Amino acid sequence: MSDIVISVENLCKSYHLGAINSGTFRDDFQQWWARLRGLPNPHLKVGESDHDNRDGEVLLALKDINFTVQQGETLGIIGRNGAGKSTLLKILSRVTAPTSGEVKVKGRIASLLEVGTGFHPELTGRENVYMNGAILGMSRGEIQRKFDEIVDFSGVEKFIDTPVKRYSSGMHVRLAFAVAAHLEPEILIVDEVLAVGDAEFQKKCLGKMDDVSKLGRTVLFVSHNMQALRQLCRRGILLENGNAVLDASAEKAVQRYLQNAPSVDSAFDLDNIIRHLPIDPTFRMERIAVTQQDKPIGNRVLNGLPLEIAFTYTVLEPTVGLRVFFDLCDLDGALLLRSFHDEQNDGIVRTEPGCYTSKAIIPANMLAPISYDIIFQAGIYNVRMCIPEGVRLRIAVEATGDKNRAYVSDRSHGKLAPIFSWTTVAQQSQNF
């Protein structure tokens, strides 16, 4: 095909685990000197061979990846933490080189692996726009032309001449994304930048990326936000352990990803997942208890009983806008509802360090007798998610039998099955 703009061929990347070398020049020099004289490596442990030592420490982050991207395509890259997404993006954005294989590119690539790279806290918003733009590869003229547009998009006009160290983290992110959004590369690579910012801003960002792709530019998008991915991308590549296991429509890739989600079927396994969550500087999830009638749920959840969800977590520093919440999704990944622990408050709450338990009750007669994924999450409003992918629990709900069972085929008319209060009264009719 002639309009292929990215061609990835046999791409491999391996990392040496542990120490890259002995760490000091002296030891390396001794090893080199010994090798030169044909002597064994003086720093090996007895019984270890040089060969073992080298092979044992290699991690293959990408294993022979091949794909092409055509002009104007929007490609989503999906995968769990450690699947190789970031490595792939790093290679495409030239932050690091592949171990073997090659990538051929037509046109200018701009990559957004992080928003606000190079922001200097002492400089004003205006100065940082120029700085950041230049780092991302824009010329001064280009930035000047788009300056007003950038500031407008960011919504921080009033503070544009204030040093960014006085910005709230939300403003910081908005300004940074605004700069990046106005890059006009032929190929745009975006990593998880939408995890920050409020919903409205996220919508704005998605809209902007949509515009970019409509202009015939190519977008590569990585996100854990399946909804956004589906909305934006037409094609999806699913990475698992460094292999591209699926290259299909975004819809299919998302579905496959969700099917293979390491969700746990029983609440007993939650502890294990929680223990292995990535470390967050402010927030530590201690325990998530999912119970019915104070007993941990087993394989079945009855929709006739309330379902209690209790988050126990430690907050390590005073934080404004910390929220724990959960998503209720069907097995296609569609979000049915999201509920925050503080949604009945009036303002944004400041949480002091300490250990807390937040408990939610999904009332009886709310869930339909189908399977759901509950995704437990925590985030700091406008700043970041504390658990990047959330913790996923799959539950299979069974009907308690309160509905009219006379109609057998009525069983699964919807994703939720709350009981509404129906009344039926016979009306006196004039017409009869």
Place this chain on the structure above:
Amino acid sequence: MALDNDLIVKKEWDLIIRSQRAWWDLRLGDLWRYRDLVRLLVWRDFVSVHKQTVLGPIWYLIGPVVSTVVFTVIFNRVAKLSTDGMPPFLFYMAGNTIWAYFSACLGGSSNTFIGNAGIFGKVYFPRLIMPISVVFSNLISFGIRFGVFLLFLFYFMLTGSDVHPNLWILILPVLLLIMAGLGLGIGIIISSLTTKYRDLQQLVGFGVQLLMYATPVLYPVSTAPENWRWIFLVNPITPVVEMFRMAFMGGNALSPTYLFYSAGFAATVLAIGVLIFNRVENTFMDTV
């Protein structure tokens, strides 16, 4: 639009990302494309250092004056080192002004990879931009120090001291170019090696200090004992410092032909530096 498309179709690949580029593929064209970034980095360095300071750029003035006073007291009054008949204060200031440019270039660029790992890990731009901007940034602080030096020079001339600025002044850009080349070249070699060997970072600090004493910054090369003279002549910085003093203060220094040696040395170091740097920039993110 259709025309646009045709153009794109006919174009060959703009960029091929491979594990190793050929060693001669330096992508110096990229550097030119990012020249605005150099300008902004220089400007950022200058502006951000002085935000929230009371005295601002005056610090550029205080630094050299204070260190010159210290040198004068210790090396002239206490140790009684010769200054070849030149006014000691001016002698030290001259040496210090040109030396400081070299040491700042070296210090700044030797920190390239470690100091910028955060940015380098997130976005691509030619890595050489960073050390190059260091060289230009320091040119500004050199300019200010140099201005201070000139003020004192005039003052000493007016009060009838034995200083004779001469036409060799015109060679100043060449001197700066050599110093920049040396500082940058050695600096990027060190920064390339520090990605693997952190030990080197420790070495830079006192290495520069030692080098200063091995360079006739605080004494004229003429006071060196005859059988030790070669040490100074091997040192490519010696001719630059001596020439700088000779140009602005007169006296006879080394023969200017030694500058060819310095220039050759600087060019060689810089070339080696760029090659090594280029090699390392590909994968240093994996080792830092």
